[in-house]
Amino acid sequence: MNAIQINEAAQALYRVHGGRAEAEAAAKVRENEQRGAAEEAENWRAIQAAIRQVRGPLQS
Incomplete structure (x- = not known):
């Protein structure tokens, strides 16, 4: 995935999950790691990091 797709x-x-979005992305990371899909897991890690930026620093 490129940066635009990740963002x-x-x-x-x-938008769909609100405050649970980061946890949803983390679950996808784990699912893909368990399946041995390293590239997909890495994409989900990048999405998880981008969610932190979307969410903003004041919301944990």
Whole structure:
């Protein structure tokens, strides 16, 4: 995934899940790691990081 796709996915996930978006992305990381899909897991890690930026620093 490129940076634009990652950012778009993060924003979409945040719109749908709100404060749970980061946890949803973390679950996808774990699922993909368990399946042995390293590249997909890495994409989800990047999405998770982008969600932190979308969410902003004041919301934990």
